[in-house]
Amino acid sequence: xxxxxxxxxxxxxxxxxxxxxxxxxxxxxxxxxxxxxxxxxxxxxxxxxxxxxxxxxxxxxxxxxxxxxxxxxxxxxxxxxxxxxxxxxxxxxxxxxxxxxxxxxxxxxxxxxxxxxxxxxxxxxxxxxxxxxxxxxxxxxxxxxxxxxxxxxxxxxxxxxxxxxxxxxxxxxxxxxxxxxxxxxxxxxxxxxxxxxxxxxxxxxxxxxxxxxxxxxxxxxxxxxxxxxxxxxxxxxxxxxxxx
Amino acid sequence: xxxxxxxxxxxxxxxxxxxxxxxxxxxxxxxxxxxxxxxxxxxxxxxxxxxxxxxxxxxxxxxxxxxxxxxxxxxxxxxxxxxxxxxxxxxxxxxxxxxxxxxxxxxxxxxxxxxxxxxxxxxxxxxxxxxxxxxxxxxxxxxxxxxxxxxxxxxxxxxxxxxxxxxxxxxxxxxxxxxxxxxxxxxxxxxxxxxxxxxxxxxxxxxxxxxxxxxxxxxxxxxxxxxxxxxxxxxxxxxxxxxx
DNA sequence: GCTTTTTGTAACAACAAGTGACAGGGGATC
DNA sequence: GATCCCCTGTCACTTGTTGTTACAAAAAGC
Numbered sequence: 001x002x003x004x005x006x007x008x009x010x011x012x013x014x015x016x017x018x019x020x021x022x023x024x025x026x027x028x029x030x031x032x033x034x035x036x037x038x039x040x041x042x043x044x045x046x047x048x049x050x051x052x053x054x055x056x057x058x059x060x061x062x063x064x065x066x067x068x069x070x071x072x073x074x075x076x077x078x079x080x081x082x083x084x085x086x087x088x089x090x091x092x093x094x095x096x097x098x099x100x101x102x103x104x105x106x107x108x109x110x111x112x113x114x115x116x117x118x119x120x121x122x123x124x125x126x127x128x129x130x131x132x133x134x135x136x137x138x139x140x141x142x143x144x145x146x147x148x149x150x151x152x153x154x155x156x157x158x159x160x161x162x163x164x165x166x167x168x169x170x171x172x173x174x175x176x177x178x179x180x181x182x183x184x185x186x187x188x189x190x191x192x193x194x195x196x197x198x199x200x201x202x203x204x205x206x207x208x209x210x211x212x213x214x215x216x217x218x219x220x221x222x223x224x225x226x227x228x229x230x231x232x233x234x235x236x237x238x239x240x241x242x243x244x
Numbered sequence: 245x246x247x248x249x250x251x252x253x254x255x256x257x258x259x260x261x262x263x264x265x266x267x268x269x270x271x272x273x274x275x276x277x278x279x280x281x282x283x284x285x286x287x288x289x290x291x292x293x294x295x296x297x298x299x300x301x302x303x304x305x306x307x308x309x310x311x312x313x314x315x316x317x318x319x320x321x322x323x324x325x326x327x328x329x330x331x332x333x334x335x336x337x338x339x340x341x342x343x344x345x346x347x348x349x350x351x352x353x354x355x356x357x358x359x360x361x362x363x364x365x366x367x368x369x370x371x372x373x374x375x376x377x378x379x380x381x382x383x384x385x386x387x388x389x390x391x392x393x394x395x396x397x398x399x400x401x402x403x404x405x406x407x408x409x410x411x412x413x414x415x416x417x418x419x420x421x422x423x424x425x426x427x428x429x430x431x432x433x434x435x436x437x438x439x440x441x442x443x444x445x446x447x448x449x450x451x452x453x454x455x456x457x458x459x460x461x462x463x464x465x466x467x468x469x470x471x472x473x474x475x476x477x478x479x480x481x482x483x484x485x486x487x488x
Numbered sequence: 489g490c491t492t493t494t495t496g497t498a499a500c501a502a503c504a505a506g507t508g509a510c511a512g513g514g515g516a517t518c
Numbered sequence: 519g520a521t522c523c524c525c526t527g528t529c530a531c532t533t534g535t536t537g538t539t540a541c542a543a544a545a546a547g548c
Binding site for chain 3: 519520521522523524525526527528529530531532533534535536537538539540541542543544545546547548
């Protein structure tokens with residue numbers, strides 16, 4: 001029943017990346033890696049990341065800059081890896097908005113304890129995503145309300161969606177205009193406790209299309225990308241203001 | 245202008261207490277002290293404490309026990325002070341629910357950075373208190389009065405709720421728009437000592453829905469998130485001012 | 489135009505949630 | 519301190535949701 005949190009390791013040293021990745025995998029975490037800021041952004045856009053382990057010292061955009069930028073657009077927790085004994089680095093790291101830091105070389109058990117503590121404090125990626133989601137998302141006259149888990153058609157009529165349908169639609173709408181593989185959709189919409197085959201997504205898409213009135217032969221909303229997955233085509237408007 | 249955060253120092257050594265108190269006062273924090281668990285409780289009852297700095301090693305009820313007890317009744321953040329170099333202490337501290345720890349002897353600037361970081365993460369005591377118990381909470385015409393533990397329907401008629409029902413509803417209402425797992429709800433509504441299976445929440449939700457007149461097949465107030473828990477959908481208005 | 493691969497979806501099976509019924513426990517009352 | 523009554527957790531059965539299978543249709547390859 002427990003889901004495995006997905007952790008992203010950002011470090012420019014290949015050995016450290018691989019070492020950490022293996023270590024985390026052995027302790028029941030899912031791990032992805034990135035060697036720089038650009039790769040990090042790519043992974044963040046494509047997966048539901050629960051926590052980032054970020055090396056402070058990196059060529060190009062360094063850890064501090066990345067951390068500060070991250071904070072401006074998301075609340076994904078960050079554990080910063082710092083050189084040993086540099087108090088000032090640690091302080092700056094915490095002030096930049098890192099949730100915790102760890103001095104290298106570190107005790108692996110301590111890393112695990114910190115990951116656990118940070119995740120307990122901050123909750124899962126899916127929880128955070130629904131928190132960060134704007135109050136309203138609109139496309140082609142339809143309205144999606146993440147807080148209420150409701151979908152309104154262009155006539156403002158409530159369209160009942162099941163849990164899985166709603167989560168899939170939310171994943172699509174918050175990533176419109178991008179091809180999403182079945183695997184990604186499974187991860188984003190159903191969480192990683194789901195051991196479903198990826199054809200389950202096809203069924204779900206089929207059911208969603210029906211409720212959206214999207215003709216499967218010639219879909220205008222959720223388009224099929226043969227061999228690739230699906231793409232949510234309409235332009236989405238995000239509204240943060242509340243409706244009075 | 246915002247009031248300065250109020251920090252409570254709990255340590256059995258008078259010199260450390262006074263040193264920390266002076267140090268924090270010099271850096272624009274309000275500081276109170278306590279030398280043991282009993283004093284700590286007295287201060288907590290009388291003041292809106294934003295953060296507790298707790299020494300791990302104390303005679304009598306030690307820091308870990310205090311920390312665990314604290315966590316059962318409040319969400320006040322805790323920074324634990326530990327003996328130097330004891331990794332296991334640190335790990336246990338984090339697992340007991342401390343928000344951070346600091347090894348003695350510590351760099352005072354680092355303590356400040358951690359205090360700042362923890363406060364940023366957890367919000368002020370007032371925010372927390374208002375989250376826990378505003379004077380009135382309203383949704384869809386219903387009124388919940390935490391002080392009186394009463395629920396009024398849209399006609400202002402008193403709807404009798406049992407203790408468990410009220411606590412569950414309060415947990416929902418103060419966290420509307422967020423998916424809450426059965427485990428979380430059990431924790432929030434029944435307390436940590438509850439040894440109940442999480443299906444007990446289902447029963448409670450069923451009873452609450454009936455009293456709220458929320459149709460279980462198509463609920464508008466407490467919605468089911470299959471595999472995830474429940475979510476309180478309506479927008480909630482918080483009223484702090486007295487009704488004049 | 490025939491074959492192969494991929495997608496759409498109906499039908500079904502497996503599973504999670506809703507709830508009536510019941511029992512143990514705690515508090516009130518006498 | 520015995521009794522009653524209400525609250526709350528558990529069980530068992532029902533109902534609705536979701537993943538899987540199977541097959542037909544469409545698209546791509548040759």
